[in-house]
Amino acid sequence: MTHILAIANQKGGVGKTTTALNLAASLAHSGKRVALVDMDPQGNATTGSGIDKQTLQHSSLDLLLDRADFASTVLHCKAGKYDLLPTNGTLTTAEVALLKTPMREQRLRHALLPAATNYDYILIDCPPSLSILSINALAAATGVIIPVQCEFFSLEGISALVATIEKVARMANPKLRIEGILQTMYDPRSTLTMDVEAELKNHFGQQVFQTAIPRNVRLAEAPSHGLPALTYDKHSRGAIAYRGLAGELVRRHQHKPNNPQKPKEQP
Numbered sequence: 410m411t412h413i414l415a416i417a418n419q420k421g422g423v424g425k426t427t428t429a430l431n432l433a434a435s436l437a438h439s440g441k442r443v444a445l446v447d448m449d450p451q452g453n454a455t456t457g458s459g460i461d462k463q464t465l466q467h468s469s470l471d472l473l474l475d476r477a478d479f480a481s482t483v484l485h486c487k488a489g490k491y492d493l494l495p496t497n498g499t500l501t502t503a504e505v506a507l508l509k510t511p512m513r514e515q516r517l518r519h520a521l522l523p524a525a526t527n528y529d530y531i532l533i534d535c536p537p538s539l540s541i542l543s544i545n546a547l548a549a550a551t552g553v554i555i556p557v558q559c560e561f562f563s564l565e566g567i568s569a570l571v572a573t574i575e576k577v578a579r580m581a582n583p584k585l586r587i588e589g590i591l592q593t594m595y596d597p598r599s600t601l602t603m604d605v606e607a608e609l610k611n612h613f614g615q616q617v618f619q620t621a622i623p624r625n626v627r628l629a630e631a632p633s634h635g636l637p638a639l640t641y642d643k644h645s646r647g648a649i650a651y652r653g654l655a656g657e658l659v660r661r662h663q664h665k666p667n668n669p670q671k672p673k674e675q676p
């Protein structure tokens with residue numbers, strides 16, 4: 410089974426792209442076949458994969474608009490050992506371009522279908538909005554990873570995201586589940602982090618990943634070199650944490666391959 414995981418949170422700067430890049434590389438380095446889809450017009454996952462987003466032949470916009478297929482859009486990232494469906498700023502035009510397109514929220518799902526069985530994991534880096542781009546990611550996904558920065562206000566907005574996930578599950582994708590809540594920029598010395606963690610565990614219980622990603626400067630530096638942290642500095646705490654997350658995910662899927670956890674009541 411291919412696990413298609415949308416990495417989503419409409420709040421900006423919470424670690425979605427950092428998670429997409431480093432989880433993709435960690436899964437790939439553990440022997441999994443991985444593709445990463447950049448669905449954010451900022452193109453940070455593309456740049457962070459060492460690809461120049463200004464010179465793309467095809468992008469995920471072409472996939473959505475059926476102007477190119479998966480095979481002609483996909484690139485390989487040597488350092489990360491994963492495949493990338495890149496993007497750039499032209500993806501901002503998707504909203505308008507898809508306006509009159511039938512089944513417009515199912516475009517990504519259909520574009521991924523022919524290639525999905527070539528991969529164990531397809532990760533989708535979502536933009537910081539609940540736009541048609543995120544809806545396409547949710548409609549294509551089997552699970553959602555929600556990165557949450559352990560700070561004040563971080564729980565705000567999660568209920569809107571959970572409601573959107575439930576709506577997409579009802580209307581378009583009954584298999585969709587919350588795969589897990591991921592604490593990012595985690596600092597166990599901060600009482601605020603501890604308070605947010607307690608609240609997350611209270612609302613989401615076992616859905617909170619045991620692995621938390623610490624604040625680590627190597628994670629912020631690596632993308633400017635077009636590298637995942639595990640090749641930039643494999644002994645860094647950030648790289649080790651993302652390898653731990655990949656291990657936790659794979660173990661979960663080995664135990665219950667077709668049965669990720671159902672969303673609990675929203676907070």
Ligand SMILES: Nc1ncnc2c1ncn2[C@@H]1O[C@H](COP(=O)(O)OP(=O)(O)OP(=O)(O)O)[C@@H](O)[C@H]1O
Nearest residue numbers: 421422423424425426427537594623624625628629
């Ligand atoms: N664990 C971490 N430790 C230190 N810096 C981090 C960590 N995670 C992310 N960052 C940095 O924080 C900033 C935001 O991270 P990132 O780009 O991954 O968030 P995002 O949710 O994808 O943002 P956007 O919503 O704009 O797409 C980046 O500069 C990134 O390098």
Ligand SMILES: [Mg+2]
Nearest residue numbers: 425426449453
């Ligand atoms: Mg991002």
